[in-house]
Amino acid sequence: MPDLSLFAPTTLGPLALRNRIVMSPMTRSRALEASTPNDLMAEYYGQRAGAGLIITEGTSPAPNGTGYARIPGIWSAPQVEGWKKVTQAVHAKGGRIFVQLMHTGRVAHPLNLPAGAEVVAPSAVALEGTMYTDAQGMQPHPVPRAMSESDVRQVIDEYVLASRNAIAAGFDGVELHGANGYLIEQFLSPHTNHRTDAWGGSVEKRLGFVLEVAKSVAAAIGGARVGIRLSPYGANAGMKPYPEIDETYTALVPRLAATGLQYVHVVDHSAMGAPQVPEPLKGALRQAWPRTFILAGGFDRASAEAALNQGRCDLVAFGRPFLANSDLVTRLERGLPLNAPDFATFYTPGPKGYTDYPVAT
Numbered sequence: 149m150p151d152l153s154l155f156a157p158t159t160l161g162p163l164a165l166r167n168r169i170v171m172s173p174m175t176r177s178r179a180l181e182a183s184t185p186n187d188l189m190a191e192y193y194g195q196r197a198g199a200g201l202i203i204t205e206g207t208s209p210a211p212n213g214t215g216y217a218r219i220p221g222i223w224s225a226p227q228v229e230g231w232k233k234v235t236q237a238v239h240a241k242g243g244r245i246f247v248q249l250m251h252t253g254r255v256a257h258p259l260n261l262p263a264g265a266e267v268v269a270p271s272a273v274a275l276e277g278t279m280y281t282d283a284q285g286m287q288p289h290p291v292p293r294a295m296s297e298s299d300v301r302q303v304i305d306e307y308v309l310a311s312r313n314a315i316a317a318g319f320d321g322v323e324l325h326g327a328n329g330y331l332i333e334q335f336l337s338p339h340t341n342h343r344t345d346a347w348g349g350s351v352e353k354r355l356g357f358v359l360e361v362a363k364s365v366a367a368a369i370g371g372a373r374v375g376i377r378l379s380p381y382g383a384n385a386g387m388k389p390y391p392e393i394d395e396t397y398t399a400l401v402p403r404l405a406a407t408g409l410q411y412v413h414v415v416d417h418s419a420m421g422a423p424q425v426p427e428p429l430k431g432a433l434r435q436a437w438p439r440t441f442i443l444a445g446g447f448d449r450a451s452a453e454a455a456l457n458q459g460r461c462d463l464v465a466f467g468r469p470f471l472a473n474s475d476l477v478t479r480l481e482r483g484l485p486l487n488a489p490d491f492a493t494f495y496t497p498g499p500k501g502y503t504d505y506p507v508a509t
């Protein structure tokens with residue numbers, strides 16, 4: 149019998165992990181220059197190398213995908229050099245790190261994008277409300293330009309290039325961000341995908357974009373180095389329920405398995421006010437997935453151990469607890485109290501609320 153303890157070593161495909169604790173991907177908006185990772189970011193990730201696996205903040209595969217202020221990219225040579233500092237800092241401490249590839253699609257504002265980039269999405273459906281920009285504060289979301297068929301092909305190629313760049317930068321793998329209302333989920337949802345071409349119009353066609361990205365990235369760097377994050381019933385960035393949600397995800401997951409991806413990472417944001425992901429759906433996705441299955445959202449040590457022992461997942465991801473406790477693994481193991489996260493500094497530049505949380509151990 150494998151040791152199902154949170155703290156037991158395990159494997160993720162070809163990779164040895166020192167424990168079953170994953171650091172959830174978290175946008176921290178500290179890439180001040182040209183979406184390029186820097187020494188401060190290397191320090192932050194190096195501090196958290198005690199995780200079995202770190203998944204970085206959402207990182208754009210292309211200029212059009214950098215919808216938020218100061219998020220990093222991985223399309224340019226300087227960005228690859230910047231990420232090398234991060235991967236080296238983590239590897240030097242024996243950690244493992246995947247980069248999360250996040251194209252924001254319509255969740256963007258031109259003021260947050262580099263010169264020449266534009267807000268694109270499957271269809272010209274604007275996200276309601278406003279978003280923060282460094283230049284002019286809160287601004288309404290623009291109506292995105294609907295991607296042409298050649299734009300769709302180009303973005304798939306951008307994911308492939310970004311994945312190759314990730315390997316060149318020393319990452320152990322990539323996570324495709326298929327969750328939380330960004331570009332991939334914008335293709336999955338009928339609220340944001342009104343296309344009538346090959347990429348929309350039925351559940352099957354709405355699955356086409358994510359499957360093509362998964363297949364192409366797996367072909368480029370090997371499926372064992374690729375995972376995907378999904379958020380059925382998620383409510384982030386204007387996502388709304390639709391009648392075919394269960395059908396969409398139960399059709400998607402076996403098809404993703406056939407592309408050879410290593411893991412599926414399901415996030416339930418009910419601890420942050422989203423609807424709960426129904427347990428039967430989580431269970432069905434778990435059953436349909438032949439390899440590593442990760443759960444995230446609202447876990448503490450006891451609930452994580454229960455999920456592992458009940459066979460509901462193989463690894464457990466922690467977000468806010470890891471943000472506020474770089475030594476989270478040791479604190480959980482020894483039952484030490486946790487620092488509370490400081491919401492005011494989640495996305496602000498500089499070390500405050502980033503690399504200066506007190507360490508207990």
Ligand SMILES: Cc1cc2nc3c(=O)[nH]c(=O)nc-3n(C[C@H](O)[C@H](O)[C@H](O)COP(=O)(O)O)c2cc1C
Nearest residue numbers: 172173174175205206415444445446466467468494
């Ligand atoms: C500051 C912050 C930034 C986040 N950024 C991302 C992101 O870039 N990509 C992503 O998939 N999830 C993101 N999330 C969601 C987390 O990965 C995680 O799913 C969520 O915080 C729930 O887990 P927790 O209860 O352990 O914090 C973010 C969450 C926080 C608090």
